[in-house]
Structure formats: C-alpha cells, structure tokens
Amino acid sequence: MSDLTDLYQAVILDHNKRPRNRGRLPTATRVASGDNPTCGDNCTVYLRMEGDRIAEISFDGSGCAISQASASFMTTQVKGRTADEATARFAEFKDIVTTGRQPEDFSEVAAFAGVHAFPARIKCATLSWHAAIDALKQPDQPLQS
Amino acid sequence: MSSVFPDLRPHFPALHQTVNGKPLVYLDNGATSHKPRAVIDALVRYYERDNSNVHRGLHALSMRSTDSFEAARARVAAFIHAQDQAEIVFVRGTTEAVNIVARGLGAQLKPGDVVLTTEMEHHSNLVPWQQVAKATGATLCYVPVLGADGEGGLDLAALDTLLTPQVKVFAFTHISNTLGTINPAAELCRRARAVGALTVIDAAQSIGHEPLDVQALGCDFLAFSGHKMCGPTGIGVLYGRRALLDAMAPDETGGGMVVSVDYQGARWKPSPERFEAGTPHVAGAVGLAAAMDYIDAVGRESIAAHDHELAAYARQRLAEIPGMRILGPTAGQPRAGIVSFALGDAHAHDVVTFADQDGIALRGGHHCNQPLMRKLGLPSTARASFYLYNTREEIDVLAASLLKIQKFFAG
Numbered sequence: 001m002s003d004l005t006d007l008y009q010a011v012i013l014d015h016n017k018r019p020r021n022r023g024r025l026p027t028a029t030r031v032a033s034g035d036n037p038t039c040g041d042n043c044t045v046y047l048r049m050e051g052d053r054i055a056e057i058s059f060d061g062s063g064c065a066i067s068q069a070s071a072s073f074m075t076t077q078v079k080g081r082t083a084d085e086a087t088a089r090f091a092e093f094k095d096i097v098t099t100g101r102q103p104e105d106f107s108e109v110a111a112f113a114g115v116h117a118f119p120a121r122i123k124c125a126t127l128s129w130h131a132a133i134d135a136l137k138q139p140d141q142p143l144q145s
Numbered sequence: 146m147s148s149v150f151p152d153l154r155p156h157f158p159a160l161h162q163t164v165n166g167k168p169l170v171y172l173d174n175g176a177t178s179h180k181p182r183a184v185i186d187a188l189v190r191y192y193e194r195d196n197s198n199v200h201r202g203l204h205a206l207s208m209r210s211t212d213s214f215e216a217a218r219a220r221v222a223a224f225i226h227a228q229d230q231a232e233i234v235f236v237r238g239t240t241e242a243v244n245i246v247a248r249g250l251g252a253q254l255k256p257g258d259v260v261l262t263t264e265m266e267h268h269s270n271l272v273p274w275q276q277v278a279k280a281t282g283a284t285l286c287y288v289p290v291l292g293a294d295g296e297g298g299l300d301l302a303a304l305d306t307l308l309t310p311q312v313k314v315f316a317f318t319h320i321s322n323t324l325g326t327i328n329p330a331a332e333l334c335r336r337a338r339a340v341g342a343l344t345v346i347d348a349a350q351s352i353g354h355e356p357l358d359v360q361a362l363g364c365d366f367l368a369f370s371g372h373k374m375c376g377p378t379g380i381g382v383l384y385g386r387r388a389l390l391d392a393m394a395p396d397e398t399g400g401g402m403v404v405s406v407d408y409q410g411a412r413w414k415p416s417p418e419r420f421e422a423g424t425p426h427v428a429g430a431v432g433l434a435a436a437m438d439y440i441d442a443v444g445r446e447s448i449a450a451h452d453h454e455l456a457a458y459a460r461q462r463l464a465e466i467p468g469m470r471i472l473g474p475t476a477g478q479p480r481a482g483i484v485s486f487a488l489g490d491a492h493a494h495d496v497v498t499f500a501d502q503d504g505i506a507l508r509g510g511h512h513c514n515q516p517l518m519r520k521l522g523l524p525s526t527a528r529a530s531f532y533l534y535n536t537r538e539e540i541d542v543l544a545a546s547l548l549k550i551q552k553f554f555a556g
Contacts, residue, residue, distance in 0.1 A: 008495070008553070017490075039494055040511040040518070040525045062524040064494035065554075118498060 007114035008065060015069035020076050025058040028143040032134035033061075034127050041067045041124060045131040049140055052082045059128055066121050071128030073108065083136045090129045097125045150451045153443065153534045156181040160534060167504030170539045175322050175350060175483050175530030176508055177372045180436075184375055187435035191428045199427055200401060200418075210427055217430035218417070221382055224437045225367065226358040232390065234383040234417040235425050239349040240269040242368030242383035243316070245420055246345050247273035249393035250314055256282030259311045261342065263288040263299055263328075264520060265321040268513040270347040270368075274316055288317070294472050295324045295521060304336055312342040319357075320350035323514045323528070324473035325456060325483035327355070334363040343389070349373055353436070354452050354481060354532070356445040365389055371429060376436035380429025383420065390416035397422040440533075448533050452482030455531040455540060459484045462544040466551050472526060482531035485512070488547060491554040493525040499553070500527075503546040 025046035033044040041063030048056040057079050059071040077093070078086040093112065096103055100116035103109050115125045154160050159179045162169050171179060191213065197206035199214045215230075222230040236242045254260070260274050264287045278285040286307055291297025299317075308315070315337040319330050334344045345366040351357060353374025359367055366389070370381040385393075395402055395413055399422035404412040413419045440448065460476060463469050468489030474480040488496050497509035508528040511518045518525065529543060 005553075013554075038510065040515065041494075064492035066495070068492075121494070121498065124494065 007111075007118065009111050009114070011073075011108050011111035012065060012069040015072040016065040019059075019068060019072035021058045021079070022060065022072065023058055024060055025056055026143065027056065028058075029140040030135040030138045031143060032131045032138065034131040034134070036063070036067070036123050036127055039063065039067075039124065041127055043067065043071055043128045043131050045071075045128060045135050046143070047132070047135045052084075054078055054081055054083075054086060054136075057132070059131075061128075063127065064121075064124055066115060067124040067127050070112065070125045073112070074128045074132060077109075078132060086136060087133060090133055093129060094126055097122055150447060150533075151443070153181070156183070156439075157534050158182060158185070164504040164506070165502050167502075170503075170505040170542050172529040172531065172535065172539065172543060173506045173508050174373070174532035174535070175512075175528060177378070178353065178375050178532050179534070180377070180432075181375055181439050183439050184377065184432050184435045188377060188428050188432045191431045196428075198424055213431050214425065214427045217434035220434035220437055224357075224441070225352075225382075225384060226360050227384055228360070229387050231416050232384055232387050234385070234390070234420040235430050236368075236381045236383050236420070237379055237426070238370035238372070238381035239267075239347060239368045240273075242366075242381055243270050243345070243347065244273045245383055245396045246366050246368070246385070246393075247277045247316075248396050250343065251277035251281055251283075252394055254278075254281040254283040254313060257311060258283040258313045259286055259309065260284070261286050261288065261307055261312045261315045261337075263317045264290040265295070265299070265324055265326065265514070265517055266316070266318055267322050267347065267349070268515070269349075270316055270318060270345075271516070274314075283313070284311075286312075290324075290517065290520070293521070294470065295321075295326070295517070296473060296475050296478070298324075298326045298474070299328060299333075301329070301332075304333075308336055308340045308342065310340050312337070312340055314345060315342045316345040316347070318347040318350070320354070320481045320483070321473070322350050322483065323485050323512045323517060323526070325480045325485070326473055327351075327479050327481050330362050330364070334365075338363065350481060350483070353440055353448075354445075355449045359384055371433040371436060374436055375439055377426075377429045377432040380426045380433050382433075385416070387416060390420070395419050395422065399423050401425075443533060451533060452531055453480060455535055455537065456480045456482045456484055458537055459529055459531070459540045459543070462540055463547065466544070466548050468551060468555070469547075472521065482535075483528065484530070485526040485528040487523055487526050488551055489555060491550055493527040495554070496527045496547070496550055499550045500543070500546050503542065503549075505543055505546055507543075 028046035030047040043061035097115040157179045195209040197210040199211040289300040343365040348369040352369040367384040372378040402422040470487040472485040493509035
C-alpha cells in the first residue's frame with residue numbers, strides 16, 4: 001500500500017477530513033458545477049468577485065477523498081487571486097497531477113503529485129478546479145436562493 | 146457447499162495473473178465475468194474455420210456459419226425453455242434488448258396508460274421506459290424498495306394498489322445488481338398478468354447464476370447479456386413470446402430483416418430476423434452457446450448455491466468490520482452473489498483504489514442505479530460480486546484488505 005499512502009498522505013486526508021471553505025457561499029456572485037458521471041462525484045464552486053479578484057470562494061458537493069481534498073486545497077490556492085493568476089495555478093496543478101512532477105513552490109501540492117500514478121483518479125483531482133474556472137468565466141450576478 | 150463445488154479456476158485463463166504484485170482476486174462479476182477456455186476456443190474455432198456472413202450466402206462457409214448461428218439460437222431457446230427458437234432475438238446486450246421492447250411496446254401506449262417498474266432498476270431498465278413515457282404521455286410508476294438499507298426488497302403489498310388495469314407494462318429486474326435481492330419474479334408476472342399487463346424481466350444478473358425457465362416465470366419478455374455469464378461481450382438476447390414479437394415494429398431497419406423492398410417501402414420478416422438488421426454478431430452467438438454448455442455442465446443449481454454461500458460468508462465477514470454498512474438482504478435472507486457496502490467515512494472510490502493495490506477487483510460508484518442510491522442517502526457504494534470460480538479464501542483476502550482500509554481512514 002506504499003504507493004497509496006504516498007497518494008493519501010497527510011495533506012490529502014487532512015483536507016478531506018477538515019475541508020477549508022466548504023459550504024454554500026450566500027454572498028456569491030458566480031457559481032458553477034461539475035460532475036464526474038463515472039463516479040457520481042459532483043462539485044459546486046461559489047465565488048464572490050471584487051473586480052477581477054476572488055474575494056471569497058467556497059465549494060460544496062460529494063466525492064472521494066481526492067476530489068474533496070483537491071476542492072478544499074483549490075480554494076486555499078485561488079482565494080485573493082485574480083482570474084488570470086487562478087487560471088495559471090490550475091495549469092500548474094493539472095501538470096503536477098498528470099505528470100507527477102514535483103513542484104518548486106507551494107509545497108502542499110506535492111501530495112497531489114501522487115495522483116498521476118492513478119490515471120482513473122486525475123478527473124477526481126481536477127473536478128473542482130474545472131468548476132472554479134467555469135465560474136470565473138461567468139458574468140457577475142447575485143446567487144439565486 | 147464450497148467443499149463439494151468443483152475448482153473451476155484452471156478453466157479461466159484471465160484469473161491467473163497478479164495485479165499490483167498480488168494474485169488477482171476478481172470480485173467484479175456483476176459487471177462482467179471472465180471467460181472459460183471452452184468459450185475462448187469456440188470463438189477462435191469459429192473465426193479460424195467457419196467465418197462467413199450468415200443467411201445470404203450459398204457457399205460452404207456461409208452455410209456453416211448460418212448453421213452455427215442458428216444452432217446457437219436453438220441452444221439459447223433450450224437454456225431458458227422458450228417454446229420456439231423464433232422467440233430468441235440476438236442483440237448486443239440487455240440494454241439493447243430493453244430498448245427494443247420499450248420502443249416496440251411504446252408504439253402501443255397512450256396518455257393514461259401506466260408503465261410500472263421498480264426503484265431498484267439498473268439504468269438500462271429505467272431510462273428507456275422514461276423515454277417512452279415522455280414520448281407517449283404514459284405515466285411511469287415505481288414499486289418502492291423497503292428498508293433504510295434496501296433490506297426489505299420490493300414492497301409487494303404496494304403492488305395491489307399499483308397494479309391497476311391502466312398498467313400496460315411491468316418491467317422489473319430479476320436480481321438487483323446493487324442490493325443482491327432476488328425478486329419473486331414468477332409471482333410478479335402472475336400478478337401483472339391478472340390485470341392484463343405485459344411483463345419484461347431484466348435477467349442480466351440472474352441468467353448465468355440461477356436456474357431460469359421463462360415458462361415457469363410466466364414472463365412475456367426477458368433480456369440478458371452474454372458477457373456476465375462466461376460469454377463474449379457484444380452479444381445478448383431478447384426473449385419474447387412469438388405473437389408479441391411479431392406484433393412489434395422493428396427498432397432498427399436495413400438488410401437481413403426485410404421480406405421485400407421497393408422504392409416506396411418494405412415488408413418485415415417475422416421474428417427473430419425482424420429485429421436483427423445488418424450482419425449479426427455470429428461469433429458472439431457461437432461463444433454464448435459455448436458459455437451455456439459450460440454453465441450447464443457445472444449445473445445452475447450448484448452455481449446458485451455456491452454464489453449464495455459466498456454472499457452469506459462475505460456478508461458475515463464484512464459485518465465484522467467497524468463502521469460497515471451493508472445494503473440489501475439481512476443475514477439469513479436469500480441473497481444473490483452480490484454484496485454492496487459503504488465503509489464508514491471512506492468514499493467508495495477510495496476503497497476500490499485501495500483494494501486494487503491488494504489485487505482485488507471491486508466496483509465502486511452508483512452501479513448505474515442513481516435514483517436508488519439517492520433514496521438510500523449514499524453517493525456511491527463499493528460492491529463485491531461473486532461467481533463460480535470465487536472462493537471463501539478470496540473473501541478472507543477482501544475482509545483483511547477492507548479492515549486495513551477502515552483503519553487507514555479512521556486513523
């Protein structure tokens with residue numbers, strides 16, 4: 001199980017068990033959802049923008065430890081950043097989970113490099129990021145209750 | 146039972162491999178089964194010796210292929226006790242079979258009619274009926290599943306109110322691919338018939354596992370796939386009573402299914418050719434017949450007993466693991482060789498990925514059964530499903546692996 005313990009090492013389990021920024025964001029101005037139909041995983045991302053900057057972000061949904069941890073991690077990575085910066089972060093994250101490349105900075109992401117050894121799970125890791133990028137592309141409008 | 150059940154593993158080449166350095170423990174038989182050497186040999190023999198197109202050729206190989214194809218049809222008819230081999234339509238699998246019936250019967254439905262199904266159907270016996278209901282204005286109703294873990298099976302008492310004269314079709318699964326429940330199919334057919342409803346049985350999970358006799362069941366249609374019963378992928382069967390098949394419009398049209406064609410239109414052949422447009426999967430039919438020979442040589446009564454015994458043992462071993470939630474029949478109730486479960490806080494996909502590291506093949510997800518999973522409040526479950534080559538020792542390997550996973554995620 002050593003490969004797997006790499007994959008599920010403390011960071012992923014920690015984000016899975018104590019997710020950051022989880023739940024619906026009532027002040028959100030942009031929302032987008034994504035599904036992984038083979039798994040039944042789903043993720044909704046809520047954003048409140050201030051100009052071009054992500055002032056607040058949260059996520060909601062259900063899925064495996066990898067998808068939940070990745071969503072939680074994603075919110076910590078893009079909060080306070082501009083849309084372009086967030087998109088660049090996603091590009092780096094995607095590269096790390098698909099190639100297994102060890103990152104030079106933002107060290108927590110190293111835990112996700114293990115995902116590359118499990119190609120069936122890459123979609124789990126990128127689900128919330130895709131939803132966030134979708135949300136960023138939308139125009140601002142108040143969240144419907 | 147396992148002490149007297151023969152060791153069939155030497156017959157299945159794919160079982161003899163390692164996965165992630167561990168001996169393969171294949172427990173995903175609900176999705177598909179492995180193939181015995183006899184079936185693989187039948188496919189190779191067909192392609193090496195007889196290969197030709199059927200029905201239209203007059204040369205030797207074409208006649209041999211036609212003979213093999215029609216002999217396979219007769220073999221299927223005998224296997225399920227159809228009265229007439231014209232009642233056996235070769236299709237790609239259960240899904241195509243249900244689609245043919247749903248659209249064929251759909252042509253006769255109108256607003257006010259009811260199609261009855263159950264809350265435990267696989268999407269393949271659910272979505273086609275939803276589409277037909279939408280297209281015709283008929284209403285789709287469901288027989289409820291009882292119990293927080295689906296342990297109560299179908300609500301048979303509710304059938305009295307659900308089975309009204311407006312019900313034209315009652316489509317249900319013989320064995321639930323998620324719960325492992327064995328439905329009282331003969332009783333369901335009898336009660337449907339009493340109100341004049343036609344019955345459609347999804348036999349995908351039962352056909353290779355239990356004795357099955359369409360006369361004893363009293364069903365009008367029955368659908369199954371070859372690949373879950375030691376046969377090839379891409380071949381399956383729609384059984385239907387001959388008069389009903391001949392009254393149904395074909396779902397697909399083209400070559401091989403017409404009596405005559407002119408520029409204005411065409412006339413259909415009777416069943417089964419009416420539903421077999423184009424070149425059929427001849428090798429698949431030959432392989433399916435070989436699978437039926439193999440299964441009958443082992444004996445369906447003993448396969449069923451073996452499956453049930455393994456399922457009861459798995460249920461018992463899994464129940465020892467803290468935080469384990471097991472779906473379907475309780476201990477002591479009849480259960481097919483299917484055990485779905487949720488392991489504490491560990492998501493099914495994490496469980497399946499971890500088990501794979503121990504060489505164990507499980508299914509994780511919604512099992513093409515999303516509405517039922519929602520009803521039971523589960524996004525997904527992991528599933529172990531057994532067949533004639535599985536052993537109690539493999540279930541011990543599974544239990545040990547699951548205990549390790551439980552500790553990892555609880556820790």
